[in-house]
Amino acid sequence: MTDIVDQMLANRRLERVEMSREHALAVVDSSERHARTAELFADTDDQAMAFTAAYDGAREALVAVLATEGLRARPVSGAHRNSGIAATGFVKDRDLRD
Structure with a gap:
């Protein structure tokens, strides 16, 4: 985990969920x-x-990154932003299909 993710978990901006590649x-x-x-x-x-479709696509890509780490942004104010912040700690040039 990254420091920011640990902090977001402590602040209840993120929650742990079952890792799910599917x-x-x-x-x-x-x-x-x-x-x-x-x-x-x-x-x-x-x-x-x-723009709306592009935004939703980008947001969902970040949600997918978090799902592979067993994380999810909690449904609180700023959940989309929180997904992006948390996912940046895990994003590398990789394809989830590998």
Whole structure:
């Protein structure tokens, strides 16, 4: 664990859950679908939807990183931000499918 993750666990911003590669892969699949949706909407007059889809895809990718570590952001204010902060301690150039 990283120091920031330990602190976030102590502050109850994160919680420990069962590690689940299968869940992480399902979330990655969803993330990839959102990225494709964002690409489809990027050149339309609904660029707000493209941004929303891209944001959700990125957020889900971070959730997948945490799932592989047995962590989840708690549903408190700033949960999306907390997912991103926590995931940065684990992100390396890797593919969850390896």
